[in-house]
Amino acid sequence: MTTDATILRSHRLGIAGAFAVQGLLFISVTTRLPRFQERWDLSELFVTALLLMVVLLAGAGSVLAEAGAKRGGSAHVLRVAFTLIAIGLALVAVAPTRPVAIAGLAVYGLGLGGVDAASNMQAVALEHRWGRTILPSFHGAWTLGGIVGSVIAIAASNLSITASLLPLAVVALVMLRAPLLPPEQTAGADAPPTVAVDIPWRRIGLIGAAMVLFYMVDTAATTWGPVFLKAAHGAPGWLLPMATLPYLLASGATRLVGDGLVDRFGSVRLLRVGAVVACLGLAVVVFSPTWPLAVVGFTIVGASVAVIAPLSFSAAAVVAGTGVDEASRRARVDAVIARFNQFNYVGGLLGAVLTGAVGQDNLRLGFAVPMVLVLLILPLAGVFRAEPAARHTSA
Structure with a gap:
């Protein structure tokens, strides 16, 4: 038992590392969007198109990850996806022309989706073996990685894109050695159910809608926040990551105390x-007269919405596994988690594209979109209600 516990802790560390590195790389790229704009002379509308491309390819990467996990296991998919991210970042870093940079972002987006889906498959598989819900801690690891990425972006603000992105490509390659759950251990979690299961997709879809709203707000803040500080307030370049860093710090703090709050x-x-507070925080951003007040708004938003994503995954697992035996519960949860990640990209699409498209002439208007839409969580929150006995507490 001691050996088994040690192995599980090792796998948990490796999977948490995958989440953390993903957060580090994602935030490192988004905080450099203003630098990409300057280097390639891109308009807000062109940046919006690039974000749309990345989100769509990430969705495709997530679909391919599900198919790949059925054959080689989610650990193999995760390593392949990190390799794609490393290649994409390297291409962007050394790109001599705009088309090469765009190609690099495309490869990066495909790898990003694969990492996102496969890391969640790994997390759920480990959660089954661990015997209790541990998914929020993995999301906290993502936030921690994002915080580190923001700090690095501030410290490296005077470096060229090449010098700042190439080391990140190396970090992605380091994850190839992470102690992930091997295929024979994750086969039950990654494989499709072998028997027909009656999955309550309607309720799970409503939970997914709440996650869409979270990622809409999250992507708007992390992607367009630095651009907003520059466009609306003329903040100096080294301060642009300040739109993201306080947001992530507040998110991380909320996730640390999230279990107790629930x-x-x-x-x-x-x-x-959280929905009401997020609306107020985005209102502070939209009407901010100075960049420090805008940063306060982003911080409020981060503190208010951070638990939506982990609660969404947990709620989907509860709904999928309620009222059935252990074997059927596993089949249901595995089928749901393999597809539930797609809601992530719908939210990312809304956050990145709607905010940029509506705000192409004035980003204040762009941030007004998530400010209003986040209130849709108010009627959706009721679907998260579940009897304590129905919660997943054992593997």
Whole structure:
């Protein structure tokens, strides 16, 4: 048992590392969007098109990850996806022309989707073996990686894109040696169910809609926040990552205390209060007269919406596994998690594209979109209500 526990802890560290590196790389790229704009002389509309391309390719990468996991396991898919990210970042870093840079972003987007899907497959598989819910800690690792990425972006603000991105490509390659769950251990989690299961997709779709709204807000803040500080307030280049860093710090703090908040207030109340507070925080951003006040707004938003994503995955697992035996519960949860990640990219699409398209002449208008839409969480929060006995507490 001691050996088994040690092995599980090793796998947990490796999977958490995958989440952390993903957060590091994603934030490192998004905080450099203003630099990409300057280097390649891109308009807000062109940047919007690039973000659309990355989001769509990430969705494709997620679909391919599901198919790949059925054959070689999610650990193999995760390593291939990190290799694609490394290649994409290297291409962007050394690109002599705009088309080469765009090609690099395309490869990066494909790898990003694969990492996102496969890391969640690994996390759920380990959660089954661990015996209790541990998914929020993995999302916290993503946030921690994003915080490190923001700090690095600030420290490396005077470096060229080449000098700042090439080391990140190396970091992606380091993950090839991470102690992930091997295929024979994840086969049950990654493989499709062998028997027909009655999955309540309608309720799971409503939970997914809440996650769409979260990623819409999250992507708007992390992707367009630095551009907003520059376009709306003329903030100096070294300060642009400040739109993202406080947001991530607040998100990380909320996720650290998220389990206790859910126990005290319940998921439904926590989500509804978070939606209202997020709306107010985005209003601060939209109407901010100075960049420090805009940063305060982004911080409020991060603190208010951070638990939506992990609660969404947990709620989907609860709904999928309620009222069935262990074998059927595993089949249901595995089938749901393999597809649930797609809601991520719908939200990313709305956050990146709607914010940029509506705000191409004035980003304040762009941020007004998530400010209004986040309130849709108020009616959706009720679907997160579940009896305590129905919650997943054992593998």
